[in-house]
Amino acid sequence: MLSHQTFTHTISSLLGGSVFRRARFLRLAFCLGSWCGPALALFALTANASADEPRLKIGMVAGVTSPLASQATAVYRGAQMALAHSGASAPELILEDDGFMVKNAVPSFTKLADQHNVSGVIVFGSGQSLAISPVASKRRIPIIGLAMSDKLAVGTPFVYRLMVPARAQGASLASEVTRRGYKRVAVFTTLIEAMTSVRDAFLPLAANIEIVANEEINPGDPEIRQSVARLRSARPDAVLVLSVSPALAVVARQLRSQGWKGDFFGSLNIYTPSEIETAQGAFEGSWFVGVDDSRTRILREEYIRTFNEQPLMETWMAYDAVMLMIPAIRSADPNLALQSATNVAGLLGPYTITPEHDIQIPAAINVVEGLSYHSGGSPASE
Numbered sequence: 001m002l003s004h005q006t007f008t009h010t011i012s013s014l015l016g017g018s019v020f021r022r023a024r025f026l027r028l029a030f031c032l033g034s035w036c037g038p039a040l041a042l043f044a045l046t047a048n049a050s051a052d053e054p055r056l057k058i059g060m061v062a063g064v065t066s067p068l069a070s071q072a073t074a075v076y077r078g079a080q081m082a083l084a085h086s087g088a089s090a091p092e093l094i095l096e097d098d099g100f101m102v103k104n105a106v107p108s109f110t111k112l113a114d115q116h117n118v119s120g121v122i123v124f125g126s127g128q129s130l131a132i133s134p135v136a137s138k139r140r141i142p143i144i145g146l147a148m149s150d151k152l153a154v155g156t157p158f159v160y161r162l163m164v165p166a167r168a169q170g171a172s173l174a175s176e177v178t179r180r181g182y183k184r185v186a187v188f189t190t191l192i193e194a195m196t197s198v199r200d201a202f203l204p205l206a207a208n209i210e211i212v213a214n215e216e217i218n219p220g221d222p223e224i225r226q227s228v229a230r231l232r233s234a235r236p237d238a239v240l241v242l243s244v245s246p247a248l249a250v251v252a253r254q255l256r257s258q259g260w261k262g263d264f265f266g267s268l269n270i271y272t273p274s275e276i277e278t279a280q281g282a283f284e285g286s287w288f289v290g291v292d293d294s295r296t297r298i299l300r301e302e303y304i305r306t307f308n309e310q311p312l313m314e315t316w317m318a319y320d321a322v323m324l325m326i327p328a329i330r331s332a333d334p335n336l337a338l339q340s341a342t343n344v345a346g347l348l349g350p351y352t353i354t355p356e357h358d359i360q361i362p363a364a365i366n367v368v369e370g371l372s373y374h375s376g377g378s379p380a381s382e
Contacts, residue, residue, distance in 0.1 A: 055089075055091065055092055056091040056092070056119045056329050056330065057091055057092045057093075057094055057116055057117060057118045057119060058079075058083075058091045058092070058093050058094070058118060058119065058120050058121070058122065058322065058325055058326075058329070059093075059094050059095075059096060059109070059112035059113075059116060059118035059120070059121040059122070060075075060076060060079055060093060060094070060095045060096070060121065060122045060123075060124070060318075061095075061096050061098050061105060061108045061109055061112070061121060061122075061123045061124065061125075061128055061132065062075050062076055062095060062097065062098070062100075062122075062123075062124035062125075063097060063098050063099050063100025063101070063124070063125070064076060064095065064097050065097050065099055066097075066098075066099045066100030066101070067100065067219070067220060067244060067245045067246065068100045068125075068244055068245065070245075070272055070273070070274050070275075070312070071124070071272065071312060071314055072097075072100065072124055074309075074311055074312040074314055074315045074318075075122075075124045075146060075312075075314050075315060075317070075318040076095055076318070077303070077307065077311075077315060077318075078311070078314070078315035078316060078317070078318035078319040078322075079093055079122060079318045079319065079321070079322045080093060081299065081302075081303070081315075081319055082318070082319040082320075082322035082323050082326075083322060085323075086323075086326055090326070091119070091326060091329070093322075094112060094116050094118060096108040096109075096111055096112050098128060100124075100125060100128075102125075102127040102128060102130075102131050102193075105123070105125070105127070105128035105129075105131040105132050106131050106132060106135055109121060109123075109132045109135060109136065109143075110135070113139055113141055118141065119141070119142075119329035119334065120141060120142045120143070120144075120325045120328065120329045120334060121136065121141060121142075121143045121144075122143070122144050122146065122318060122321050122322065122325065123143050123144070123145045123146065123147070124146050124314070124318075125145075125146070125147060125193075125194065126145070126147040126148050126149035126151075126152065126192070126193035126194040126197060127149075127192060127193040127194075128145075128147075129143065129145030129146075129147035129149070129152050129159075129161070130147070130149060130151055130152055130193065132145075133145070133152060133156065133159040134156075136158050136159060137156050137157050137158045137159060140157075140158060140335075141158060142158045142159075142160065142325070142328060142329070142334045142335055142338060143158065143159055143160065144160045144161070144162050144321040144324065144325060144359070145159070145160065145161045145162070145163075146162060146163055146314060146317050146318060146321065147161050147163055147194070148163055148164070148165065148166045148169065148193075148194040148197050148198060148267070148268075149166055149193045149194060149197040150165055150166045150167050150197060150201070151193070151197065155355065155356035155357055156357075157335050158334075158335050159357060160338055160353075160357040160358075160359055161357065161358050161359060162317055162320065162321050162324075162351075162359040162361065163317065163359075163361060164268075164289065164290070164291060164360075164361050164362075164363045165358065165360065166194075166197035166198045166200075166201045167201045168360070168363050169198045169201060169202075169267050169289045169363060170198060170199075170200075170201025170202035170203075170204075170205055171201070171205060172289045172363045172365065173198070173202045173205075173240065173265065173267075173289055174202055174205035174206055174209075176265070176287065176289075176365055177206065177209060177238070177265070178208070178209075180238075180263070182209060182237040182238045182263075183209065183210060183237055184209075184210045184212045184234070184235065184236045184237045184238075185206065185209050185210070185211055185212065185236055185237065185238050185239070185240060186211070186212050186213035186214070186215070186231045186234050186236035186238075186239045186240070187199060187203075187211060187213065187214045187215065187239070187240045187242070188213075188215045188217075188227065188231060188239060188240070188241050188242065188243060188247075188251055189214075189215070189216050189217075189242045189243065190216075190217055190218070190219055190242065190243040190244055190247055190248075191216055191217065191218055191219065192219055192244065194267075194269075195242035195243065195244070195267070195269065196242075198242055198267045199240070199242050202240065212234040212235070212236050213230055213231050213234040213236065215227040215230060215231060217243075217247055219244070220246075221247065224247055224250060224251055224254070225254070227251070228251055228254045228255055228258070231251070231255060231260075232255060232258050232260055236262055237262050237263070238262050238263040238264070238265055239251075239255065239262065239263075239264055239265075240265055240266060241264050241265070241266045241269075241270065242266055242267060242269060243266075243269060244269055245272070245274070245275055248269060248270075248272070248275045248279075249275040249276075249278035249279040249282070249283075252264055252279045252282035252283055252286075253278075253279050253280055253282045255282070256281075256282040263285070263286065263287070264282070264283055264286035265286060265287045265288060266286070266288045266289075267288060267289055267290075268288065268289070268290050268312075268313055268314065269288075270283065270286055270287075270288035270368065271288055271290060271312065271313065271366070271368065271373055272312065273309065273310045273371045273372075276368060276371055277371060283368050284368060284369070284370075285367060285368060285369075286367070286368045287365055287366065287367045287368070288365075288366055288368070288373075289363050289364075289365060289366075290313050290363075290364055290365075290366045290373075291313050291316075291317075291348050291361050291362065291363065291364055292348070292362065292364040292375070293313055293316055293347065293348060294375075295347050295348075296311075296316050296347050296348075299311075299316075299319075299347070303315065310371060310372060313348075316347045316348050317348065317361070319347055320346040320347050320348055320349070320351075321359075323346065324338065324341060324344065324346075324359070325338075327341075328341070338353070338357070339353070339357070341353055344359075348361050348362075349361070
């Protein structure tokens with residue numbers, strides 16, 4: 001079992017030996033004015049805290065020692081970048097590693113609340129957000145879940161979701177499949193909440209497409225040869241891969257090694273540079289429903305220089321989530337402050353925060369190119 005570990009924002013193992021410096025980011029924020037435009041409105045919300053106020057704390061629940069460590073670490077770093085942009089009076093960030101195991105989510109949240117007295121929490125993962133949401137409401141601690149699942153109890157007090165929702169991803173996948181003219185589609189799913197929620201949103205909209213195979217595996221199961229054989233024998237035009245490490249790269253590599261030449265497509269899960277590299281070119285040209293992150297170019301360059309890695313789209317979701325959380329927890333009523341933050345500009349926005357507490361990010365189609373990606377050139381529609 002993966003151990004619980006509490007991290008602060010100075011941990012060198014996650015920072016790659018670097019700590020963001022305030023002056024560096026103030027210069028960066030100035031540069032962003034010509035690229036991010038209204039996104040700087042988020043920065044302004046955090047700039048006026050008094051130095052005499054006690055330092056607030058934001059918690060994060062993310063599995064940085066799990067099979068999804070790449071995503072969780074990228075999320076954590078995005079939150080750090082947001083705090084660095086917020087000046088010397090920014091809240092402290094405290095990370096609790098849940099090993100990306102749903103059973104650890106509530107104990108991780110409780111530890112942040114009881115031992116660290118956090119004022120708000122960013123949660124990475126659908127299952128984790130679902131588990132934590134009733135506890136957060138009871139404890140009156142706002143959470144922003146980076147969660148695809150539409151089962152999340154948005155609309156209840158103190159529970160918010162910042163993500164391209166599963167229903168929007170499913171609609172975008174179905175629209176793009178139709179545009180590309182696929183007739184026969186196979187589905188390969190790892191049974192975690194985020195992946196099944198996207199699959200279940202897509203399938204009812206695929207009425208004019210023949211689903212020739214629908215394979216499922218449990219998380220962490222490395223034995224997928226039989227599933228791959230069934231996928232190959234089904235002769236699909238394309239395979240919807242809703243999976244995570246280690247199966248994500250393995251299924252793609254094995255299908256290519258057997259001579260299958262169709263398209264892979266999926267959700268945000270497709271774009272994980274470490275998995276793309278492990279897949280040894282199998283994902284080249286694959287497409288996925290993500291976001292338009294063109295406003296992050298300057299931040300992306302800084303991230304790559306600092307960590308020698310590509311950021312993920314989830315990095316900017318965490319960045320924006322923290323920028324939303326800071327002014328909320330500084331207010332007298334954090335829940336009301338978040339409810340009232342309609343039409344917010346952000347790196348991935350502008351956002352509309354619905355009455356159901358959904359901070360909706362517009363969907364976009366992207367195509368894998370090497371270890372990066374580019375716009376697919378067609379809008380994803382709901």
